[in-house]
Every structure is written in C-alpha cells, then in structure tokens.
Amino acid sequence: SDSASVMIGKNNSVLSWIKQQSNSVYSLPCVFHISHLAAKDAVKAIPKPVEDLLVDIFYYFTGSAKQYQQWCDADELQLIKHGGTRWLSLCQAVAGYNNQWEPLKAYFGSSSQIEHPGRVQRINTYMQDEEMHLYFLFLEHGLDDLITYNMFFQAEDSRVVYLWEESVKLLKTLLNQFVKSDVLSGTSDVTMVNFQDLTNQKENKKLSIGIKAKLFIAANTDIDNSTLNKFYGGVRMIYSAAVQKLLKRLPIADKTLQALGLLHPPKKLEYDPGVTKLDEW
Incomplete structure (x- = not known):
C-alpha cells in the first residue's frame, strides 16, 4: 500500500479490516510510492527553485509558442509538463529544458x-544563474538510480522475492554517489552508514554529478568557486534527502522480506536448511 493511515493504520484502516478476517495477512509498502517520495524529498532539498522555473517556462508558452519558434527558427518547442505528483518524471522534463537551455536563455534575456x-x-533571472543550470544538468543523472529501481518492479511477473535485495542495492548505489568508499566498505549494515557526517563524504570533485554537469563545469572555467561549492553542497543535500527517505520507508529490517529472498532461484540453490532456519525469523 502507499502507507497512508487509511490503508495501513491500526484502527479503521483497510489493513485492520482485512486482518479481522485473516490475521495472517502480510502487508508491504508500495515501492513505487516510496521511490517517488524519495525523489520528491531529493528535489525539495535543492536550494534553488527548480520546480518554479519548470512551471514558469511551461505556462509561459501554454497556448502558443510560435513567437519563440520563429525567433529561433525551430520547428517545434518540445517541453514536458512536470506534474507535482510524478517526481520520477522530472528528469524527462528537465532533459527537454536542458536541450534548449541556451536558446531559451537568449530568448527571455532579449525580451x-x-x-x-x-x-x-x-x-x-533563473536562467542566468549558473548554479540553477548545474542543478538542471545534474537532475538528468541524479534520479537515475531511483528510476531504475522503480522500473525493475514494473514487470508482469512477481518480483517480491527480489525486494529486499534490490532495496539494499539501491541504498548502496545512492550512498556510493557521495560517501567515501572506505566508509561503505567498513560498514556491513547499509542502514548504519553515517552518511550525513561530512567527513564521511567524498570531496567535491569525486561526487557523482553526471557527465553533462561535469562537461559544463569543464567548459566554463570562469564559474566562480563560490557557485561551485554551493552546487556541490546542494548535491550532497539531494543525495542525503533521498537516502534518508528510503531508510525511513523501505522495509529493510523486515525479516520475512529477507527470508523471501531464498525463493530467488540462485538463492534456492545455495539454501542450506542447516544454516538458515526460517522458523527462527
């Protein structure tokens, strides 16, 4: 379920009603909803109003974009509307703006x-801001892991046996984007990584910001250090916010879910009933 109280609350919820009929019912949170919430928190952590710019430009051109098309001699203005409840679609919307950033910037600058x-x-004002541009470029990359996780479970076959393993993998992958390798390798439990400690995080140039943001920085050597430091600090906040939400929402500590991993075909071959005793879980 989406974890709303009306769905899984202790009193007068759908789950409580079902359990009255059968107390053996097992409830799992919706991983799609969780990944969207993580993306939402990540975007909300950006210290620049990325959403506002997306909305402003889209609605400016609502109805007619002919003036812009004539101005830049373009056949079509391809902008995707960002929906506030579809956070993982944000990277698609951002990509459209990135592809037309310079002509859009020049168009509004000449108005x-x-x-x-x-x-x-x-x-x-927003489009002249290099830090804002860097966040747009970063967002094409920064939500990739959440999208991959989300898409993996959008399959026709049941993949619940992979849920715990894939959830742990997602956390490790996101942590690896900004946390030092020796910190990660020194902690066996992914939920215990002290990722918010700045001394455990990678230095700015080693943060995972995506190829487009890297190329932009390399090509624009006049970007001042203050802007870059703010951007890198924002990247840390984005990753931290996503990880924090996932740790809060994903059922990583669920022993039943961990045990279900034994039904994964490769794991079934490794299963030794003398070592793994499900009745103790």
Missing part, C-alpha cells in the same frame, strides 16, 4: 518584459 516584475523577469 522587453524583463524590466518589469513578473514571470518573464523571474525566468530570465
């Missing part, structure tokens, strides 16, 4: 409306 408070002035 006579930038002298007056309002949407155009706001868009122009």
Whole structure:
C-alpha cells in the first residue's frame, strides 16, 4: 500500500479490516510510492527553485509558442509538463529544458518584459544563474538510480522475492554517489552508514554529478568557486534527502522480506536448511 493511515493504520484502516478476517495477512509498502517520495524529498532539498522555473517556462508558452519558434527558427518547442505528483518524471522534463537551455536563455534575456516584475523577469533571472543550470544538468543523472529501481518492479511477473535485495542495492548505489568508499566498505549494515557526517563524504570533485554537469563545469572555467561549492553542497543535500527517505520507508529490517529472498532461484540453490532456519525469523 502507499502507507497512508487509511490503508495501513491500526484502527479503521483497510489493513485492520482485512486482518479481522485473516490475521495472517502480510502487508508491504508500495515501492513505487516510496521511490517517488524519495525523489520528491531529493528535489525539495535543492536550494534553488527548480520546480518554479519548470512551471514558469511551461505556462509561459501554454497556448502558443510560435513567437519563440520563429525567433529561433525551430520547428517545434518540445517541453514536458512536470506534474507535482510524478517526481520520477522530472528528469524527462528537465532533459527537454536542458536541450534548449541556451536558446531559451537568449530568448527571455532579449525580451522587453524583463524590466518589469513578473514571470518573464523571474525566468530570465533563473536562467542566468549558473548554479540553477548545474542543478538542471545534474537532475538528468541524479534520479537515475531511483528510476531504475522503480522500473525493475514494473514487470508482469512477481518480483517480491527480489525486494529486499534490490532495496539494499539501491541504498548502496545512492550512498556510493557521495560517501567515501572506505566508509561503505567498513560498514556491513547499509542502514548504519553515517552518511550525513561530512567527513564521511567524498570531496567535491569525486561526487557523482553526471557527465553533462561535469562537461559544463569543464567548459566554463570562469564559474566562480563560490557557485561551485554551493552546487556541490546542494548535491550532497539531494543525495542525503533521498537516502534518508528510503531508510525511513523501505522495509529493510523486515525479516520475512529477507527470508523471501531464498525463493530467488540462485538463492534456492545455495539454501542450506542447516544454516538458515526460517522458523527462527
């Protein structure tokens, strides 16, 4: 379920009603909902109003984009609307803006409306901001692991036996993007990694920011260190927010879920009833 109280609450919920009929019912949270919540928290951690810029540009062109198309001699303006409840679709929306960033930036920068408070002035200010541009480039990469996890379970066959293993893998992968390797290798329990301690995090240049953000930084050597440091700090907050939400929501400590992994075909071959006793779990 999506973990709402109406679904799994102790009193007067769907789950409590079902358990009245059969107390052996086992409930699992919805991994799709969890991954979306993690993406939401990650985006909310960005210290720049990325969502506001997406919404402002999209609605500026709602109805007609002919003036822009004529201005830049483009056949079509391809922008995807970002829905506030579909956080994992954000990277698709961001990619469309990144592909047209420079012409959009030039278009709004040349508008006579930038002298007056309002949407155009706001868009122009955001698009001139190099830190904002870096976050847009990063977001094409930063949500990839959550999307991969989400897509893995969108299969016709049941994959519940993989849930614990894939959830642990997701956490390890995200932690590896910003936490030092020796810190990760020195902790067997992924839930016990002290990822918020800055001394356990990688130095700026070793953070995983994606190829597009790296190329942009390499090509724009005049970006001041203050902007870069703010961006790298934001990247740390984004990854930390996603991991924190996953640790809170994913059923990593669920012994039943761990035991289900034994039904995974390769694990079944390794199963030794003398070593693994499910009745003790």
